Amino acid sequence: MIKRLFIYVILLLSASATIAQQSDTLLLKLSKAGKDTNRVNLLLQLGHYYLDKPEVSKKGLDSSLYYIQSAETLSIAISAIDHRYRAIIAKGEFSTVKKDFVAADKLFTEVANYYHKRGDQLKEAQVWQTYADYMPYADLSHLSIRRNGYNKAYEIYKSMHNELKAANALVGMADVDLNLGLYDKTENELLSVIAQYKVLRYSKIYYGYHLLAETYNRRNLVQKTLIARMDCVNSYENDPQHTVSEGILYYYDLGAAYRHSKFFDKALVYFQKTIDMAVKIGRKDFYYNSLMGIMDSYTDLKKYKAALVELRKLSERYKSKSPREESIVLSAQMRFYNLLHDFSSGEKLAPASKIVNNKVYQDLAKDFNYYAVNDFIKISDPLLQHYILSKHWGGLAEELSKLETLLTTRMSVDSKLVLYNDLFKLDSANGNTLSALKKFQRIKAIEDSITTATNTKQINELAEKYESEKKDKTIQNLNNQSTIQKSNLEKSNLQRNITFGGILIAILLAALMYVGYRNKQRSNRQLQIKQDQINRQNNELSALVKEEEKLLKDKDILLKQQEGLLTEKEWLLKEVHHRVKNNLQIVMSLLYSQAAYLQSTDAIDAIRDSRNRVQAISIIHQKLYSKSNVATIVMSEYVAEIVRHLSDSYDCARRGIRFRELIEPVNLDSSQAVPMGLILNEAITNSIKYAFGDDGGEIVIEGHLTNGETICLKIADNGKGLPVDFNLSTTSSLGMEMMRALSKQIGGDFEIQNDCGVVISVKFKVDHSLKSVVGKLVTT
Numbered sequence: 201m202i203k204r205l206f207i208y209v210i211l212l213l214s215a216s217a218t219i220a221q222q223s224d225t226l227l228l229k230l231s232k233a234g235k236d237t238n239r240v241n242l243l244l245q246l247g248h249y250y251l252d253k254p255e256v257s258k259k260g261l262d263s264s265l266y267y268i269q270s271a272e273t274l275s276i277a278i279s280a281i282d283h284r285y286r287a288i289i290a291k292g293e294f295s296t297v298k299k300d301f302v303a304a305d306k307l308f309t310e311v312a313n314y315y316h317k318r319g320d321q322l323k324e325a326q327v328w329q330t331y332a333d334y335m336p337y338a339d340l341s342h343l344s345i346r347r348n349g350y351n352k353a354y355e356i357y358k359s360m361h362n363e364l365k366a367a368n369a370l371v372g373m374a375d376v377d378l379n380l381g382l383y384d385k386t387e388n389e390l391l392s393v394i395a396q397y398k399v400l401r402y403s404k405i406y407y408g409y410h411l412l413a414e415t416y417n418r419r420n421l422v423q424k425t426l427i428a429r430m431d432c433v434n435s436y437e438n439d440p441q442h443t444v445s446e447g448i449l450y451y452y453d454l455g456a457a458y459r460h461s462k463f464f465d466k467a468l469v470y471f472q473k474t475i476d477m478a479v480k481i482g483r484k485d486f487y488y489n490s491l492m493g494i495m496d497s498y499t500d501l502k503k504y505k506a507a508l509v510e511l512r513k514l515s516e517r518y519k520s521k522s523p524r525e526e527s528i529v530l531s532a533q534m535r536f537y538n539l540l541h542d543f544s545s546g547e548k549l550a551p552a553s554k555i556v557n558n559k560v561y562q563d564l565a566k567d568f569n570y571y572a573v574n575d576f577i578k579i580s581d582p583l584l585q586h587y588i589l590s591k592h593w594g595g596l597a598e599e600l601s602k603l604e605t606l607l608t609t610r611m612s613v614d615s616k617l618v619l620y621n622d623l624f625k626l627d628s629a630n631g632n633t634l635s636a637l638k639k640f641q642r643i644k645a646i647e648d649s650i651t652t653a654t655n656t657k658q659i660n661e662l663a664e665k666y667e668s669e670k671k672d673k674t675i676q677n678l679n680n681q682s683t684i685q686k687s688n689l690e691k692s693n694l695q696r697n698i699t700f701g702g703i704l705i706a707i708l709l710a711a712l713m714y715v716g717y718r719n720k721q722r723s724n725r726q727l728q729i730k731q732d733q734i735n736r737q738n739n740e741l742s743a744l745v746k747e748e749e750k751l752l753k754d755k756d757i758l759l760k761q762q763e764g765l766l767t768e769k770e771w772l773l774k775e776v777h778h779r780v781k782n783n784l785q786i787v788m789s790l791l792y793s794q795a796a797y798l799q800s801t802d803a804i805d806a807i808r809d810s811r812n813r814v815q816a817i818s819i820i821h822q823k824l825y826s827k828s829n830v831a832t833i834v835m836s837e838y839v840a841e842i843v844r845h846l847s848d849s850y851d852c853a854r855r856g857i858r859f860r861e862l863i864e865p866v867n868l869d870s871s872q873a874v875p876m877g878l879i880l881n882e883a884i885t886n887s888i889k890y891a892f893g894d895d896g897g898e899i900v901i902e903g904h905l906t907n908g909e910t911i912c913l914k915i916a917d918n919g920k921g922l923p924v925d926f927n928l929s930t931t932s933s934l935g936m937e938m939m940r941a942l943s944k945q946i947g948g949d950f951e952i953q954n955d956c957g958v959v960i961s962v963k964f965k966v967d968h969s970l971k972s973v974v975g976k977l978v979t980t
Contacts, residue, residue, distance in 0.1 A: 223249055235274060240283045243271035247290050251297060265294055285311045289330060296334040301342060304331070308349075325356035325365065332372055337379065347376040367396040371407055378415055386415045406435040410450060413457070422460050429457040448477040448486050455493055459500065468497040475514070484518060488525045491515070495532040504539045511536070523559035527579050530556060534582035538589060546586045550595070553583045561602055573606050577615040584622050593629050600626060617646050784818040805889075808849070809935075812881050815845055820873050833873050835903055835911070836863035842880050843901065850888045856896020857888060863903040866911060869967045875942040876913065876962070882935040883915040883960045891919025891958060911966050916959040928952055 226246050233239040250256065250264035272287035274280075292307035308331040315324040332349030335342055350372035357366035374389040390412040397405040413428030433454050436442050455470030471493040478487035491514050498507035515529045530553045537546035557580055564572060580603060587596035603619055620643045627636035791814070795807040819841050820833060843859050846852070852859070868876065880901070887899050902914040928936065936952075939960070943950035948964030 235278060237275075237278070237280050237283055240271045240275050240278075240280060240287070243267045243274065244283075244286060244290055247271065247294075251290075251294060256297060261294070261298065268294060285314055289327060292331065293334045296331075296336075299336075301335075301345070304334075305345070312352075321356050321360055322362075325353040325360075325369075328356070329353040329369055329372065337375065340379070343376050343379055347373055350376065363396060364400055364402060367393045367400075367402075368407075371411060374411055374415075378411065378418070383415055383419050387412065390415065403435075403439040403441065406432045406439070406446075406450065409435060410453070413453065417457075422457075426457040426461045429454040444477055444481050445483075448474055448481065448483060451477065452486060452490055452493070455490075459493065459497055462500075464497050464500040468494060468501075471497060479517070484522075484525065487517065488528050492528050492532065495535070499535065499539070504536045508533070508536050523556050523563070524579075527553070527556045527560050531579040531582050534586055538582055538585050541589075543586070543590050547590065550583060550586060554595075554599070557583065557599075558602075564606070574612050574615045577603065577606070577618060581618055581622075588622070588625055591629070593626060596622070596626050597630075613646055617643065620646065784814050787814050809885060812846060812849060812885060813878055815881075817874055817877065819845070820870055820877060832867040832869055834865050835868050835873075835876075836861070836865045838868075838873060838877065839863050839880060839901060839903065842877055843884065846881070846884050846888065850885075852888060852896075855892070856894075857892060858896070858898045860898060860900045863901065864905055866903070866905050866966060868911075872946050872964070872967060875946045876964075879913070879939050879942050879960075879962055880915065882939050886935055887915070887917040887919060887958065891917040891921075893920075897957075905966070909965050911964055913962045913964075914959065916955070916957060918957040921954045921957055922952070 223246065226242055226249065230239065230242045230246070233242055244267070247264045247267035250260040250267070253260060256264075268287055268290045271290070272284060275284035275287055288307050288311050292304045292311070295301070295304035295307060308327060312324050312327040312331075315321075315327060328349045332346045332353070335346040335349070337346070350369050354366055354369035354373060357363075357369055370389055370393050374386045374393065377386040377389065390408050394405060394408040394412065397408055409428050409432035413425050413432055416424040416428055429450070433447075433450050436447055436450050451470050452474040455467045455474060458464075458470060459467035471490045474490040475487055475494070478484070478490060491511075494514070495507055495511060498504070498510065511529070511532050518525070521529070530549055534546055534549050534553055537543070537549070557576075560576060560579065564576060580599065584596060584599055587593070587599070600619075600623055604623070606619075620639050624636055624639035624643060627633075627639055791807050791811045795804050795811075798804050798807065819838060839861060840863075843861060847857075847859060850857075884899060884901070891897060891899075897918050900914075900916045902912070902916075904912055906912055928940075931937075939962075940950050943962050943964070946964045948962050951961040953959050953961075
């Protein structure tokens with residue numbers, strides 16, 4: 201018996217479900233897409249195309265991971281943050297399919313926390329629901345994780361008053377409770393869901409009916425199961441947007457419910473319909489389970505020869521079969537040979553049946569299907585019956601030794617009864633009287649429990665019916681008595697009312713006149729008191745209004761004065777920065793003029809170094825007066841201008857010297873920007889002058905914010921490196937002394953070391969910083 205991949209139904213509820221397209225169509229679109237979010241979407245669709253197949257091969261998983269990782273890489277490259285987190289969700293889904301639940305939990309939690317911090321409740325809830333959807337639906341060891349995901353989604357949807365999505369999440373919680381065996385709780389949850397779907401007029405109400413029917417089925421409530429299955433199919437057919445992939449499960453379940461209710465002809469109709477649908481959409485699992493249902497129905501109708509003919513026809517549909525599919529066909533053949541007493545044909549099938557059944561047995565540990573063990577007992581039973589009928593006790597003992605190991609697993613009472621009956625026959629044939637007696641006692645105990653459960657159910661149904669009829673009769677008698685008593689009371693009350701009516705009317709008129717007079721006097725006094733209070737409050741209010749108007753005028757005057765002062769302050773600061781910048785330009789011009797009259801190369805170099813230092817300071821003042829914010833500058837922009845100036849000054853392009861900047865756009869106070877700019881000037885100048893030969897090289901400038909407050913600045917070249925005998929503490933270089941002193945001035949740590957060239961590092965705490973974003977790679 202099939203059951204029940206409800207995860208497919210849940211996935212249909214998810215707003216993020218991937219549109220099923222053929223891989224060649226998606227690949228064609230991908231070949232034409234640019235490097236944008238459309239390409240990311242196509243990559244994610246391809247990843248889901250391979251991941252969401254009913255049977256995923258290793259090659260399919262590898263393809264899925266490749267496309268998902270490509271989507272993540274591209275989304276990072278184009279700074280598509282939301283698409284990046286969609287790719288992380290896909291990685292989490294992939295991890296659950298690969299059963300790497302630790303990685304899956306980390307990935308889904310990361311995305312949920314991201315949307316929680318953004319305040320996007322809808323997406324946060326969808327992440328938790330998707331996480332739960334992809335967890336194994338019947339793996340008992342992970343059901344708590346699955347239920348927790350649905351519960352988080354449910355609570356968020358409820359807080360948003362999104363009743364439909366909350367009901368859908370409750371369906372997932374009910375599915376978990378069903379697999380935990382909490383049937384009463386599951387039933388209450390699903391009845392609540394169905395009621396909510398009806399209020400919302402939700403067309404896919406059959407999701408709730410499907411799971412409710414499964415709950416009744418596991419409780420062996422045959423009639424309720426059939427009614428719920430019929431409600432499920434009826435509501436499915438009334439949905440104008442229903443799909444075949446959904447309906448195939450509901451039609452199969454209805455066929456099984458008809459068979460359990462002994463409507464074998466109707467069962468046969470629905471199993472045949474399911475087979476046709478399975479062929480149409482290529483679902484081999486439903487095809488072979490429906491084939492098994494058809495063979496069961498033929499058995500119930502005692503049409504054994506017709507069943508063999510139909511079996512041969514249906515088994516030829518697919519040439520390649522899995523061990524389970526092969527076992528279904530062989531089991532059905534063996535069953536009909538047993539029923540027709542064709543033992544010679546059955547004997548020919550026995551070796552093949554034994555081999556394929558053993559393969560299915562070995563895969564049972566990996567199958568979390570609730571009905572997997574029961575299905576295997578059912579498939580194995582025809583071979584066991586063949587051994588019993590042919591008195592092949594050795595073969596029977598060998599097969600039963602495997603099946604006995606399954607008694608501790610999740611097995612139905614019917615399956616246990618079949619197994620103990622076969623064990624009893626084996627012990628009886630081998631003369632193991634004591635063991636056979638124990639098996640017989642066990643069989644009787646199981647049969648008694650089935651009888652007791654059946655009787656209890658019938659008694660409860662009769663009791664409910666009796667109580668209902670008794671209640672109806674009691675209500676009818678009470679209604680009759682009430683009618684008679686009411687008639688008698690009406691007659692007596694009529695006479696009494698006529699007698700006292702006139703008196704009461706007179707008394708009431710007199711009382712009303714007196715009360716009206718007293719109320720008028722009281723109202724006049726209250727009106728006078730209230731008028732006095734109103735006059736007094738009006739006077740007080742007038743005074744307050746005048747005082748408020750005066751305060752508002754004073755406030756407007758002060759605000760205008762403050763605005764004027766602020767504007768004047770800002771203008772003055774800009775003027776100061778402008779003048780400082782102009783003065784620095786004059787100093788640079790003087791230095792440039794001086795250099796023109798010098799003959800000494802050392803003097804000219806010294807003048808140029810000084811001019812570059814002044815330029816580093818001048819850039820800051822230029823930026824401060826040219827923007828609205830006169831207090832801070834953006835580090836990445838400032839560094840870029842210094843690099844551009846030094847590159848032009850030393851003709852780096854001709855010398856083959858390249859620059860690479862990895863700078864975060866952090867806002868710096870001018871008091872820190874000036875020392876930092878001078879440090880950069882010295883470090884880059886030293887690398888340009890001394891690090892490289894004729895082949896040139898690369899200078900890398902990195903700057904990033906760590907822990908929200910510390911700037912790490914690093915200038916590295918791939919040149920010759922420091923001399924072997926270099927000692928920072930004893931060097932007398934003016935540049936080194938300046939960098940150390942400037943680092944100390946801004947409260948930073950200065951380091952210089954050899955690492956395939958010279959690496960200078962400065963770390964200092966920033967006074968005022970804004971949120972940094974991902975820096976861009978710049979090559980010059």
